[in-house]
Amino acid sequence: MSYIDREHHRTQRVGWLRAAVLGANDGLVSVGALVLGVAASQSSPSSVAIAGVSAWIAGALSMAAGEYVSVSSQADTEEADLNMERRALERYPREEHKELARIYERRGLEPELADKVARQLMEHDALGAHARDEIGITDAASARPLQAAGASGLSFTVGVAPPLLAMWLVPGSLIIPVVLAVSLAFLAVLGALAAWTGGAPIVRGTLRVFLWGTLTMVATGAIGAMLGSAG
Structure with a gap:
């Protein structure tokens, strides 16, 4: 197998990975922070469980719906741009050819070569060439609402699993330390996995996710404790 055959770029993962x-x-x-906050407010284990499950269901649906709406808006914009470009190619093919050639000239090609490249690419797939090089729409980065919504909702559920399972499997007196420890451990794993999958430095990715997650959970737990004492 040649080097070219073995070379795999990660930009095609950007949409679903994000x-x-x-x-x-x-x-x-x-959900981990919510469980800690409710538990720190001296609520009963059943109240903590109800809060955690409610947050899981609401959060998963909210993440999926929000991602779908957001990416659908991007898809609508892309489709509108493609329709505009399609009409321009039908009405002004010569001008569109010159426009594409100028793009290649600005990227470093000599005028004759830029003209030839533009002509050949437009003969092969005019709309695809303009979508890619004029508008910036590619297959790897194009909007896929259903894929994004499914990945978001499912991954939210996967993220919820560690703190919820820890909450259910330990006595009420151990919920706070065990949920905190389990959540922080999985935060580190998540940061490392995301960095590895995306080809980023693993240590930096791990620390970024771990530190911000820790700050969120500690702050929520502290606020829950203060509210519980005040009540």
């Missing part, structure tokens, strides 16, 4: 990492991180941090 949604998956955001969903899992949000599920782990938000």
